[in-house]
Amino acid sequence: MSVRVRFAPSPTGFPHVGNIRTALFDWLLARNMGGTFILRVEDTDRSREVEGAREGIKEALRWLGMDWDEGPDVGGPFAPYNQSERLSIYQPLYQQLLAQGDAYKCFCTSERLAGLRKSQEEAKKPTMYDRHCRQLSDAPEGQPFVIRLKMPLEGKTVLHDYLRGDVEFDNALVDDPVLIKSDGFPTYHFAAMVDDHLMEITHVIRAEEWISSAPKHIRLYEAFGWQQPIWVHPSIILGPDRKRLSKRHGATEALAFRDEGVLPDALVNFLALCGWSPGDDREVMTRRELIEAFSLDGIQVSPAIFDHEKLKWMNGVYIRQMPLPVFGAACRPYLGEVDAPDEYIEAVVALEQERVRTLSEIKEATSFFFDEAFEYDEKGVEKWFRQGDPRPILEAMVRRLAAQEHWSADGLAPIADAVAEELGLEKRAPVIHTARVAISGRTGGPGLFDMMTVMGKDRVLRRIHRTLETHSASAP
Ligand code: GLU
Numbered sequence: 001m002s003v004r005v006r007f008a009p010s011p012t013g014f015p016h017v018g019n020i021r022t023a024l025f026d027w028l029l030a031r032n033m034g035g036t037f038i039l040r041v042e043d044t045d046r047s048r049e050v051e052g053a054r055e056g057i058k059e060a061l062r063w064l065g066m067d068w069d070e071g072p073d074v075g076g077p078f079a080p081y082n083q084s085e086r087l088s089i090y091q092p093l094y095q096q097l098l099a100q101g102d103a104y105k106c107f108c109t110s111e112r113l114a115g116l117r118k119s120q121e122e123a124k125k126p127t128m129y130d131r132h133c134r135q136l137s138d139a140p141e142g143q144p145f146v147i148r149l150k151m152p153l154e155g156k157t158v159l160h161d162y163l164r165g166d167v168e169f170d171n172a173l174v175d176d177p178v179l180i181k182s183d184g185f186p187t188y189h190f191a192a193m194v195d196d197h198l199m200e201i202t203h204v205i206r207a208e209e210w211i212s213s214a215p216k217h218i219r220l221y222e223a224f225g226w227q228q229p230i231w232v233h234p235s236i237i238l239g240p241d242r243k244r245l246s247k248r249h250g251a252t253e254a255l256a257f258r259d260e261g262v263l264p265d266a267l268v269n270f271l272a273l274c275g276w277s278p279g280d281d282r283e284v285m286t287r288r289e290l291i292e293a294f295s296l297d298g299i300q301v302s303p304a305i306f307d308h309e310k311l312k313w314m315n316g317v318y319i320r321q322m323p324l325p326v327f328g329a330a331c332r333p334y335l336g337e338v339d340a341p342d343e344y345i346e347a348v349v350a351l352e353q354e355r356v357r358t359l360s361e362i363k364e365a366t367s368f369f370f371d372e373a374f375e376y377d378e379k380g381v382e383k384w385f386r387q388g389d390p391r392p393i394l395e396a397m398v399r400r401l402a403a404q405e406h407w408s409a410d411g412l413a414p415i416a417d418a419v420a421e422e423l424g425l426e427k428r429a430p431v432i433h434t435a436r437v438a439i440s441g442r443t444g445g446p447g448l449f450d451m452m453t454v455m456g457k458d459r460v461l462r463r464i465h466r467t468l469e470t471h472s473a474s475a476p
Contacts, residue, residue: 003035004202007061007068008192010042011053014253015060017306018207018237018245021271025205025234027066028272028294038199039068039080042192044185046084060254064264065287081199083191090186093194093224094147094179102223103179105145106133128175147180149189149220157215162203162232163301169215177216189213193220196229203296205232232296234275235303242305250308257311261334261359266315275304284317316357327353334359338370347454351446368440369455372462380437381471384430391472392423393434394464401464407457409449416448438467 007023009015015023030037039061041054058080061068071078072085097103106129108116113129120127134150152171159167179190186194196204211233221228239249251257257267269285277300278285278293285293319327328346338345348369349362356362368374376385384390396419404412416435420428436448439460445451452460 001202003030003033004038004200005030005035005205006038006040006196006199006201008040008042008195008206009057010045010048010188011050011057012045012048013050014053014056014255016245016252017254017257017267017271017274018252020060020064020066020254021237021274021304022205022207022234023061023066024064024268024271025232025276025294025296025299026203028291029203029205029296030069031291032294035202036069037066038070038201039078040195040199041080041082042188043082043084044187044191046183046185056253056255063255063258064268066268081195083186083195086191086195087184087186089198090180090191090194094186094190097149097179097223098147100223101150103147103149104134104136104176105139106148106176106178107136107140107143107145108132126173128173131176134176144182146178146182148176149179149216149223151176151216151219157218159211159214159218159231160228161211161214162230162296163299164211164233167211167214171215174215177213179220189216189220193217197221197224197226201229203232204229205234208233208236232299234299235301237274237306238303240305240307242303245306249306259360261361262311262315263318263330263359266311266318269318270311270314274306275300284314312357319356319359320353322353324350324353331359331362334362335366335370336363340370344369344454351450351454355446365445368442368445372466374441376437376441376467376471377443380433380441380443383443384434384437385467385471388430389472390434390438391468393419393431394438394468394472396422397431397435397438398461398464398468401452401457401461404457407453409447409453412449412452435464438471439463 005026007019007026009019009023027037029035039058041057043049043054068078068080072081073079094103098105108129112132116130117127129148133148151174155171157169157171157174159169161167177189178187180186195201214231218228237245239245241249245252251260254267258264265287268287269290272285272290272294273283276294276298279298282289282293322330324346328349331349332345335345340348348366352362352365356365397415400415400418401412404415416428416431419431420426425431432448433443436445436451437443439455440451455463
C-alpha cells in the first residue's frame with residue numbers, strides 16, 4: 001500500500017502552527033514511506049474566506065520546505081486541489097445518497113432551528129436537530145433545503161483511532177449532519193470524506209477536535225460502502241499554561257515566525273517534536289534525520305506544549321550552524337536599511353552569530369555599528385564618564401590606537417594593558433569599559449577588540465573623539 005496523505009486547510013485564516021504541525025506529520029510520513037503528500041484547500045464556505053489566506057497557506061508550506069506532490073494539473077509545480085472546483089464531482093454522489101435513502105432534504109428554516117435550540121437549551125437537553133424532515137411525506141415545493149445524512153437511531157459507532165484505540169459513540173446522540181448547504185455547496189462532512197476517498201487517502205491525520213464528528217464520517221463511508229482510511233487524531237498544542245495555544249502566548253501563525261527570524265529548519269524540527277518523539281532523547285535533528293526517524297507510533301496523545309523559549313534556543317543552535325555567508329545573507333532582510341559595504345555588514349553580523357537566538361534580534365544587537373549618532377546608555381555614562389574622568393583613558397587610547405599598525409583583536413588587546421599601566425590603574429577593566437561605552441554607547445556586546453577590529457581604525461578614532469567632545473567631564 002502506498003501512503004497517501006493530505007493537508008486540508010480552509011482558507012479562513014493564515015495557517016496556525018497547530019495546523020502546520022499536523023501537516024508536518026503528514027509530510028514526514030509521506031517522505032518516510034515514499035508516499036504522496038497532497039494539498040487540498042477546503043474552500044466551500046465562501047462567506048468565511050479570508051483574503052490572502054490561500055496564498056498564505058502555500059507560502060507557509062513553501063517557506064518550511066513542505067512540498068506537495070500532486071494537484072489537478074499534470075506536471076509541476078502543482079496548484080493545490082480546490083474543493084470549490086470539484087462541485088460537479090460531489091453532485092452525483094449526494095444524489096446517490098438521496099436515492100439510496102441514506103440522506104434526506106431538510107426544509108427547516110433557520111428560525112425553526114433557532115427555536116428548537118432554545119427550547120432544548122432551556123430544557124437542559126443536548127442541542128441537536130430533531131430529525132423533523134427525516135420522515136417528511138409531502139416535501140414543500142420550491143423551498144430552499146439542505147441535505148442531511150441519516151444517522152442510525154440506535155446502536156453504537158466505533159472509531160478505530162490509530163493513536164487512541166477504539167472510541168465509542170452512541171448513535172442516538174449524534175446529529176444528522178448537513179452534507180449540502182442550501183447554496184449547493186458541500187460541508188466539510190461531505191466534501192472532505194468524498195475527497196479523501198476519491199484521492200485514495202490512506203491516513204487521515206487531523207486535529208483532535210474532529211473526533212466528535214467521526215461517527216458522522218464513518219456513517220458516510222458505510223453508506224457509500226467505501227473502505228475507511230486509517231484515522232489519526234493527534235492532540236492539540238497547548239501553551240505553557242496548558243491552555244489552548246493562542247495569540248496570548250505569542251506568535252501562532254506560521255509566517256509570523258519567519259518575521260521573528262526563526263529559520264524554517266528550526267521551526268520544522270521544533271514542530272516535529274511537538275507531540276512526536278523519535279523514541280530517544282535526540283532534540284536537534286536535521287530534516288533528513290526527522291524523515292528517517294518518523295513513524296506514527298512516535299506520536300504521543302498527551303497534549304504537546306509549545307514553548308517559545310525552547311524554540312528560540314533551538315533556533316540559536318541552527319543559527320550557529322550556518323556558514324557565515326549564509327548567515328550574513330539571512331540577516332539582511334532583518335537589518336532594515338543600512339548604508340554600509342557588504343563586507344562590513346558580514347563582519348558585523350559575524351560577531352553576533354554566537355549570541356542571537358533569532359534573526360530579528362540582529363537589528364537591535366548591531367544597530368550601533370551602522371549609526372554614527374548612536375545613543376549612549378545612561379547607566380554606562382554615569383558609571384564610566386561621570387563617576388570618574390574618562391579623558392585620561394580615552395586620550396591615551398587615542399594616542400596608542402592611532403599609532404597601531406597591526407589592526408586585529410590580538411594586536412589591539414595589549415593596548416588596554418599598556419594604558420592601564422601608563423595611568424597607574426590596578427586593573428585594565430576600567431579601560432575596557434570606558435572604551436566600550438565610548439565607541440558603542442553600550443555596556444555589553446561583543447568583545448571590545450573584536451568590535452574595534454571590525455569597525456576599523458578610522459571609525460574607532462572618530463567615535464572616541466566624539467565621546468571626548470560630548471561626554472568628557474573636563475570638556476570645555
Ligand atoms: N478543513 C479542515 C480544517 O481546516 C480540515 C480538517 C481535516 O484535516 O480533515 O480544519
